[in-house]
Amino acid sequence: MNVWQLAWRVSQHDKRTFWFGWGTFLVFFTFPVAIGWLLGRGFGALDDGDVGRVVRIALLVLVCEMARMATIHYGAIMWTQAWVHMQTLLRANMLIAQVASGGPQAGQPVGSSGEAVTHFRDDTEDVTMFVDGLIDVSAGLVFTVFAGMVLGSTNGAAAAVLLLPLAGVALATRTLDGRIKQYRVADRAASAAVSGMLGDVMAAATTVKVNAAIDPTMSRLQTLVDRRRHTAVRDRVLDDGVQAFSQGAADIGLGLVLVASAGGLASGSFAVGQLAVFTAYLGWLSFLPRMTGRVLARRKQAGVAFERMSRLVADRDPANTVTERALPVGLHVARHRPAVERPRRASMEHVEVRGLDARYPSGAGVHDINMLFARGSFTVVTGPVGSGKSTLLRAILGLAHDADVTGEVLWNGQVIADRGAFLIPPNAAFLPQVPQLISDSVADNITLGVVADDALAVSLQLAEVAVDIAEMPEGVNTLIGPRGLRLSGGQRQRVATARALVHAPELVVLDDLSSALDVETELRLWANLAAAGMTVLAVSHRAVAFDRADQVLTMASGTLV
């Protein structure tokens, strides 16, 4: 699909707001034609000294202005909704691809979430700006055709002269808009360097202070802010320049009209009423060339935006960013939280990993892994940093997305086709080494949907976090702040452990939780899981884990030894 087709799909996500919005814009742009024409007639009457006619025309102008305002009011509100609808579709498709557990929708995970947010914010903006620009061009075209007819019939030669500055506006906008984008990218990079440095320094304020490094740090910051000043000035001045240019084109256009019609003015064949029509239209006439130039630049940007967004979706296919789906975000749409669908529980007897290989582009990974564990068993994987323990767990669960994975995992002897989709609760649950929580209540973070209250309470007990939660003023309804930062590191780890246990999964996979827990708590946790009869596959360095394990597997350089 090319940019036009993709943009068309986006625009058709919410047809009502799109077509009504567009329609009103077209109507809106016909009013200035009428108003300018009336003003011209008014000046003609004024020249003739007919005050009565001037008053009648003035009243008509007022009526037209009111109608114009009413149109734009309705249109702008409609278009605001259309705008959000379009962006929401793109965002929804990217987000689904990033959070789907396997299946055809799942896309490649992105490295840095901070950078990925720019796809949701800036790239969706670029696409909607392109659609928006097309609407503007069509509306500008309506105005220009009608106004051209009026001006042409008034004074053909003077009207023809106007083509010159208007073509200039189109050309300049097109050229400069591309440059603006370049400058903006450079400015954003320079700004990112400044805020990156500031963020590093503020996060490490104590380190900077105790290392007596305030002065050198400040002089580095000075270099960065000075560099950003250059990029910022370039960016903003060019932006202002383009705006000034199209405003100035109206004044220059009037000058050219005066030059071209000097003879007519002197002889009286070009009357003051006609000059008034030209003056009234000139401010609007630069709209079409400006928007045409702009839309050409925006088409390129929208193409880049689709290309960037496609990195997040399945098969990196831009078409998957515009997949139509029902999104109840409209103003007066009733919303009901849908029930979370989960795979059917497949009771596990034993799991076998056969010839599993996961190789990252860097060459690291795990090689030829074979293992077998039965229901109720406790398997510990250990080994030095970088030996591939986490990669092994991810490869088993179908989460090693960047790696080239071969080999298979068998559930009760049957090969699992899509491990990402199958190995989720209630079949399996996973606790990453550094678990991530979201700014929600404790309960929401653990259940991620709906579960029975007693299942929640049991999971808190098992994860050794029940006492902590009970001491909080709001209990499980306590809000834990952005990324769960209101909890201590150990509490975050245990809340995330409860999350892995709440659906009583057939298989619990825990990446190294020792780092955030003290020995005592870890010991109790293993005992709890054993008492609950859970099947556990875990990474640990601690003897308390080895001591309880049914088998301890040691990894070195990507293989089991």
Place this chain on the structure above:
Amino acid sequence: MATSTTSRWRALLALLRPDASRWGVLGVLLAIGSALALGGPLVVRRIVDQASAGTTSADIMRLAIVYLVIAVTAQAITVAVSWFATITAWRTTNQIRLRLARHVLGLDHEFHRQHTPGELIQRVDGDVTSVSDFLGRVVPRAVGATLMIVGMIIVLTAVDWRLAAGTAVYTLISIAAVVRGRHRAVGESSDEMGSYARLYGGIEERLTAAEDLRANGAGQHAMWRFVEESADAMASSVRRESAFLRMWWAVQGAVAGGSVVALVSSAVLVQRGVITVGTAFLMFQYVLLLSRPLEDVVDQLETVQKANGAMVRVIDLLAVQPTIVDRPSIEGAPTPRDGALSIDFQGVSFDYGDNETVLRNIDLSIAAGRSVGVVGRTGSGKTTLSRLLLRLVEATEGTLQLGGVPIVDIPLRHLRDRVALIPQEVELFSGTVRDNVAMFDPAPTDDQVVAALRQAGLQTLVDGGIHRPLGAGGAGLSAGEAQLLALARVWLRDPDLVVLDEATARVDPQTEQKIEQAVAQLMAGRTTVIIAHRLSTLRHVDEIVVLDRGRIVEHGDRSLLAADGDSRFHRLLELALDIDVAVPRTDGPRIAGPRIDVTR
């Protein structure tokens, strides 16, 4: 309220003063620009009047060319103003940024505990950028518009006093109408920004947690929250749009009303022979000219409002003062003798101002050159002890002496040179390996940096070249290597007292050994305090201090305590399984493992 507005303006002017001459030049440019904008329509007036009086086409041609030149020059001036204003605004505000950054870095540890880095970036850079946009865009336009309106009234007074009076009244009414709609629009606009911040914040959080969500089948749950937040965003966008439309009604109504009134009143005046048709045309053009600043008010409103809030926050931030500062009479202050520092706590207590005592009545003497391990459960006050040694916090009661001098008497600069900290979480900077070891200081030579890295056991980083970039957040370095890098920082500085705060909590046993060796070398000739979770780290220390709930419950030689079967340290060693002691296997979920209960 009035005073705060005045003080805000005064503060703003104080910030502009260093670049006063540049701002002056800008004012002159603006005046020329306004004069040109007003001059163009005067030429057109001449043309219209001459045309109705009957003249040659050469005359009109000459005037038309004058008009064209004015139009082109006016555009050039507009761009020049924009360039000059932006460059001056950024020059001025960069000074403010640096001043704020330095100020914030100098604030107490406690301040940084309460404010996230993200918030501080926003306050040091984001807020100042708002001020910068205000200075660079709004101020020149506002000044330009004011000059133009004043000039317009002067020009019209020369033509006819009635036109001047009418224009003045009209301008005042229009501005009042726009400003009235302002408050609601600004409120809705910040609501909208809030709901988009929630939307993007939520997306960012879900992307960060994407693996957790995928692995736990929570995609649908995450999507639903996204749908709800998008619906909120749409509702707030529509509310903001309708509030702004109201202001737009006011502006467009003013322009439409103005041109109609100008047309009718000019018609009457022309008919009575008071003004010429050319003057009527001048009025028509001036009404169009006035619409530009009115539309600007709508465009720039958010910038003004943001800058206003930002200005208040900048001033507030500058008003926050650090509490940990040098004694007033710093000259002749005693400094500890060179060489390893002795440590002497005398009846030291500490709380964070919330009535929960963190340390109680600590008495502890460590001779110069000794190494001490501090152990105890989370919350026993270990970290606070380290902060006291670095004077990041101040003892609530009692005194702490380093090298025989009370720590509060030692000039901070001197203290920072002699005491170093290796924290649990090592912070890395986006920059080269060298930047990270020398902390951006150009003074140490490359050889010194390399030597420090080698001492810390980071030959691998030396091999890759120390001018190679190292990502922030430790990209390219494991947790263990980051710890070693923190050791290299300390080697380079060669301090007399080193405090290690749980420096090996996050590394695997092999890296831990490597760190241990490096630390053992570092200890020579210095006093060392090692706070540890893992007792294995304490194999080489001379003494052990056991802390529990803010008190020292045990202090003695490591070897003696380890051998003493009744000591708490011995029990801790048993529990941690760091020495070869078997632990009974337990099965119930409630009673697993022996508890560390030092009150027993």
